[in-house]
Amino acid sequence: MRVLGERYRLEQRIGVGGMSEVWRGHDDVLDRPVAVKLIAPHLIESSSAVVEQVRTEARSAARLSHPNVAGVHDFGMSSLLPGTPAPYIVMELVEGETLADHLRAGPIDWHIAVRVCAEVAAALAAAHVHGIVHRDIKPANIILTPAGVKVLDFGIAAIAGEPDSAVDGTIVGTPAFVAPERLEADGVTPATPAADVYALGVLLYLCLARTLPWEPSNLPGVPPNAIPPGVEAAPLPPIPDLPDEVAKLCHQCMSRDPEARPTSFAVALLLAEAVDAQVYVPLTGSAPLVREVSPGQWRDEATDVLDFPGRHRADP
Incomplete structure (x- = not known):
């Protein structure tokens, strides 16, 4: 089982898009389910600005606290693929x-x-x-x-x-x-x-x-x-x-x-x-x-x- 940041265990892929894939995961530190969005590595290879853009977007979304907005918990860099570190965003897991x-x-x-x-x-x-x-x-x-x-x-x-x-x-x-x-x-x-x-x-x-x-x-x-x-x-x-x-x-x-x-x-x-x-x-x-x-x-x-x-x- 893959682990990001020594705390987020990826359990099941629940969505795939052109820019990213989303996984159901578990935060071992806070013992709670989370959704983890992994940005496609090929985007990083095509433009180094993508990492900073994703970081900025994660910070912006994390500022929102509203009952109708899925919350953002964390941002990090994944090294799941050798030589191609890519950003990921940890979000509230919404069931529905x-x-x-x-x-x-x-x-x-x-x-x-x-x-x-x-x-x-x-x-x-x-x-x-x-x-x-x-x-x-x-x-x-x-x-x-x-x-x-x-x-x-x-x-x-x-x-x-x-x-x-x-x-x-x-x-x-x-x-x-x-x-x-x-x-x-x-x-x-x-x-x-x-x-x-x-x-x-x-x-x-x-x-x-x-x-x-x-x-x-x-x-x-x-x-x-x-x-x-x-x-x-x-x-x-x-x-x-x-x-x-x-x-x-x-x-x-x-x-x-x-x-x-x-x-x-x-x-x-x-x-x-x-x-x-x-x-x-x-x-x-x-x-x-x-x-x-x-x-x-x-x-x-x-x-x-x-x-x-x-x-x-x-x-x-």
Whole structure:
């Protein structure tokens, strides 16, 4: 059995991707189960900057403490392959079903879809208030647990304002959830919370309508399933009893204009209100995007949305 850092025993591989593989492991020092993400050695061989990028991302994610975010515990270097040390990240092991698997199993009630996305939005609000942009919100990175949603994989996260690309200059993320300004930018663009909100809007649309809000394009240079140039996301089809404000909010999140999108704070609070749920939204941090204007009433400074209910939890 392989051991990392003289404490993390790798027990079973539970996920494989192009950049990494994830193992179920055990922390022998603290006697607890963990998830260990091993970065592919070939990435280290192609660029020495990858190690520092992964270290920075691990530090950023470790700053997040939120009930809807899978925590990061540790970072280290693995020497499992001779001559090719590669970074690894030790994370909270989350037991549950991915939203991707849940959607493949069949339709979900709109109340569940809205509640799931409210909790995803709350997780993003926690990241955004710390200046962290996730960059890969999609069903496979969302785990449904008995205690609620957990957002996984801040492995390609970036600090807001930093160049929004991988170390080799390519666009990171899953094409269907990549904001149009990222796809169509000439040169390097900064990472922004608005791009996460766009992905959240696509996620909500997909959960409610079971399809993407545009017809896939075969245009040269357009990634599969990505929104084609100049195309607006389609309005949601009629869904019985779905509040009009949810449908409107979903479409606002997918606006081609980043400035027209609501903040993650507003999305979390409005979606939670629609299903009479509670979310944990941090209202303190680097950017005062939401402020209390009267007891129980909150204003989203970006979009001037008002009248959030007062029963949602917030940082003091």
